[in-house]
Amino acid sequence: MESVSISLLTICGIEELPDHAERKVTHILSVLDPETPDPEAFSKFSPHERTILRFHDIIEDLPGQEMPRREHVEKVLAFGEELAKSCDLREDGHLLVHCHMGVSRSTASMIMLMAQAQPEISEDELFERLVAIRPQAWPNSVMIGYADDLLGRDGRFSEALRRHYGRQLKRDPHFATWMTEIGRKREVEMAIS
Template identity: 45%
Template structure:
């Protein structure tokens, strides 16, 4: 299959942010919003200042393994992302805001999944675009791995994710340190 790399990955614009950035995007004109929050986190009040938009809210923790009181992202969650991707295309979405707690892991994994959905063979380009949109990003590897399986990518998304993690670790060593401290050291490549 030949892919035309001049074709945009998505026909709508994606913005990724964390909770502390939501107020700054209130006048962004977003037609659609994805909120990914920890299960016990209160819903942000910032959206009262936003123009009318369609918003979905998903609740799961930014974790890779089960633990006490943790809601691990699972296949059902990734299938919801893929279903939303189909709906965004059908609705001719214009601008999508994706946020999680820090705008680093769950939200960026969601963006990767949406970009990958209809773009087989463009995995390197997906992570280049992610780096452009959100340079300080560390997509949740569990979510990306599930998407790789569901989309039949044979490990291509996971391989590119590892390269992305290596580049981000080199450019943002403070983020790599935080990832290590939060029980995800196996995602951080050795220097």
């Protein structure tokens, strides 16, 4: 994200947040379940700008859970716009995006921010860069679908996500079991179609 003076990108889960408290994080995007309390780890971070979004990491409607919606993705992209506007006010920055485990909502958010900041980069290259940041990345397909539309990627983002899932299954076949067990079988099927 050189165009917005962010030289360091980090993705993590809640349990990893204390490891980043001393790393001079300047901007944080928190994606939490609605019922999850605010992580105490942030009290140890130096002053930073933070945006909090709350929805569940699901891809199908489930009773009592909140699906990712278009408005959530719009808020992620609004965060990215504010980040870009503030680039003249700083020399450098460190963006940390986290969710519960640092696997799905946070990786979806980070890749859409990367795509927004560098629209000239191909979708497949964006996924390669994402894996370099967070090897276990399995972005939420609902979020990527909305981002595909909002960023004008005309289906290319979702198609690259399918290929990414396929590469992840080859790298770690355990993803198939794990994602199926948590109700994400449709994404596994995307990878093998």
